Amino acid sequence: MGDVDNRRGGRAHNRRDQILRVALETFAERGYRGTSLALVAERIGLTQQGVLHYFPTKQALLVEVLKLRDAEDYQRFDGGSDEPHLDGIRQLMEFNATRPGVVQSFTVLSAESVTEAHPARDFFVQRYRTARGHHVDGLREELGERIAGRLSPEQAAALLVAVMDGLQLQWLLDPEQVDLTGLVDSFVTMLRDSNVPAAADA
């Protein structure tokens, strides 16, 4: 599959997809503010103006990149989940450990987004709310209303998200000292095993 030559009549402009892919990589390497359109273009073999032919502004390119990444992740992680929620988390982390580039894009851009007037700010606020909500549901189903003796599912969800993000940062900075998968696993196991189903539970 593959051979491209998809001229206009068909859909999927693959030039556009290529730009999105390369832009994600570049934003991961250098952040949004550290990335120029010219660099993205050069890596593809275009001029800066060529990139702007497909995306009206640099901001718009960033937003599209984030949407795409979100959609891909959601697809992979949310599919047929018969398995326990916490097992899915461990698997996601194992997968992430094989692709530091993607982890880095998320880590770099989410932190950069808290700076002034950053175009991705709303995206990340929304994304974290969604993520916490998602984990609340999964945790409640798997561990009940009272987790590890004293946490509500809401609290445990925020902690879980925090652990994943925080460990990813430590791992990016110092991969030899930080065992991403193992540590997430420790936390997950801790949540699970120190859990005593509440009296009010079935």
Add this chain to the structure above:
Amino acid sequence: MGDVDNRRGGRAHNRRDQILRVALETFAERGYRGTSLALVAERIGLTQQGVLHYFPTKQALLVEVLKLRDAEDYQRFDGGSDEPHLDGIRQLMEFNATRPGVVQSFTVLSAESVTEAHPARDFFVQRYRTARGHHVDGLREELGERIAGRLSPEQAAALLVAVMDGLQLQWLLDPEQVDLTGLVDSFVTMLRDSNVPAAADA
């Protein structure tokens, strides 16, 4: 306008300290790459070249800012610590919740530092190693060799750092939805209460 003129000379180092303080604030707001020397200067009432009179390059300014912040934190947090290690963490978090600017500087710059050729990269690698080591000691002393049933002090230390960082990011993005102090407290309590002193303990 010339009438601004606060006296020159005299207490020579005031200006330098002022620059460091304002630079920290500005890096926090906009990141390193998003901050220009001219902006820092303007906030003080100098020209960009006035700032460069005190620091040879923008990189050097960043490094000095980080060193200063580190020293201040170390001083505050490491002093006479008769109290349990985990109590100190809770207090630090309570304190941090009152000054989002400082939290933001750390969050933004640490994540930015994983990007290519970032001048603060070494600083943060080192800082995280030190932080983990510090917590390893504190946790071992307070909770022994086996924490919450199955964690080593090394694992618990990395998780603790991750929780603090991850929660800070969520809190910066969405302060009304994320109770920074309360959530750190939950985690600390969880570590403490689900801990069963190992048989091999003194």
Add this chain to the structure above:
DNA sequence: GCCCGCCTACCGATGGGTCGGTAAGTTCGC
């Protein structure tokens, strides 16, 4: 079967701005 008008996909030139950094003063306190 050919030309016309319209489409996508770019590139070159350029604008208007900002960046970090240098060089050469000027002002002021001692």
Add this chain to the structure above:
DNA sequence: GCGAACTTACCGACCCATCGGTAGGCGGGC
């Protein structure tokens, strides 16, 4: 009159974005 603490004046680079092309494909009228 010397040195610290600045300033003005610049420089070269890089930034995003716009404008105005050009090259080529495509459908329709005739």
